[in-house]
Amino acid sequence: MDILTSKADGILTIEFNRVERKNAITGVMYQAMADALVDAESDDAVRAILIAGKPEIFTAGNDLDDFMKNSAPVEGVPAEMRPVFQFMRALSGSSKPVVAAVSGAAVGIGTTLLMHCDLVYAADNAKFSMPFSQLGLCPEFASSLLLPQLAGFPRAAEKLLLGEAFLAQEAYDMGLVSKVLPLAELRPYAARQAAKLVALPAASIRASKSLMKRSRNAAITETMEAENALFGAMLQAPEAKEAFTAFFEKRKPDFSKFA
Numbered sequence: 337m338d339i340l341t342s343k344a345d346g347i348l349t350i351e352f353n354r355v356e357r358k359n360a361i362t363g364v365m366y367q368a369m370a371d372a373l374v375d376a377e378s379d380d381a382v383r384a385i386l387i388a389g390k391p392e393i394f395t396a397g398n399d400l401d402d403f404m405k406n407s408a409p410v411e412g413v414p415a416e417m418r419p420v421f422q423f424m425r426a427l428s429g430s431s432k433p434v435v436a437a438v439s440g441a442a443v444g445i446g447t448t449l450l451m452h453c454d455l456v457y458a459a460d461n462a463k464f465s466m467p468f469s470q471l472g473l474c475p476e477f478a479s480s481l482l483l484p485q486l487a488g489f490p491r492a493a494e495k496l497l498l499g500e501a502f503l504a505q506e507a508y509d510m511g512l513v514s515k516v517l518p519l520a521e522l523r524p525y526a527a528r529q530a531a532k533l534v535a536l537p538a539a540s541i542r543a544s545k546s547l548m549k550r551s552r553n554a555a556i557t558e559t560m561e562a563e564n565a566l567f568g569a570m571l572q573a574p575e576a577k578e579a580f581t582a583f584f585e586k587r588k589p590d591f592s593k594f595a
């Protein structure tokens with residue numbers, strides 16, 4: 337199983353488990369995470385959600401082979417029905433508190449999804465990147481709104497235009513991360529924080545989270561729609577094909593022939 341899910345002591349844990357491909361996320365994996373989140377939403381026994389990777393890797397982001405093979409529009413299937421949309425809608429709209437424990441690389445949607453979590457804990461080996469322009473793509477799932485809001489435009493531009501990677505301390509300074517911990521302490525700490533949420537009155541946590549997010553909900557929805565229209569078109573463009581092919585051929589992409 338490339339995604340492990342388990343429920344215990346009021347916590348739904350979702351864990352990436354595809355280390356041999358650096359936890360790159362396929363459609364099947366997005367669907368498994370979406371289904372787990374949708375199920376948790378209506379399960380009163382779940383009072384917190386914990387998302388984690390492996391000590392050496394959070395996730396390499398979307399599986400690039402999946403992008404090449406399965407991203408063309410399918411007649412009769414709206415893009416919003418794709419597993420990645422179902423997952424991000426369920427995560428962004430979750431009324432339950434979501435804790436993330438990040439160690440190793442968090443690439444692309446691996447960093448974007450953190451902006452939709454509530455408590456984000458990073459190990460000192462965590463490395464974040466959103467290399468959308470390096471892949472011939474553009475930001476997705478409201479990162480073009482949320483990162484500038486968190487970090488300020490000039491710093492967000494380094495991360496979203498240049499696609500520069502950044503380490504845990506900078507992620508903390510930018511406001512993307514709640515706390516940085518030594519790797520060995522990450523999972524126990526995140527689990528303890530999730531357990532604290534479980535012990536608090538669920539209605540109070542729900543109300544507080546909803547109030548904290550309400551002023552930006554409409555903007556997030558509107559931004560996602562604008563991003564996703566562009567992202568979907570860019571996925572089919574030759575720049576992205578060159579970037580994906582170059583990755584698997586272990587060479588630098590050559591964008592010089594594209595205007």
Ligand SMILES: C/C=C/C(=O)SCCNC(=O)CCNC(=O)[C@H](O)C(C)(C)COP(=O)(O)OP(=O)(O)OC[C@H]1O[C@@H](n2cnc3c(N)ncnc32)[C@H](O)[C@@H]1OP(=O)(O)O
Pocket residue numbers: 356357358360361395396397398399400401420441443444445446467468471476583584
């Ligand atoms: C809507 C969502 C959008 C997005 O998420 S866009 C972002 C897409 N993701 C990426 O562009 C990241 C691509 N991966 C990497 O840059 C690197 O990997 C890492 C920095 C994550 C790790 O580097 P290293 O430790 O050197 O590992 P390795 O040798 O590159 O990877 C080990 C095996 O994993 C496969 N793999 C890694 N990432 C992906 C991926 N994203 N999609 C498909 N396969 C991937 C490789 O090809 C390779 O495989 P083999 O052992 O056969 O050579």
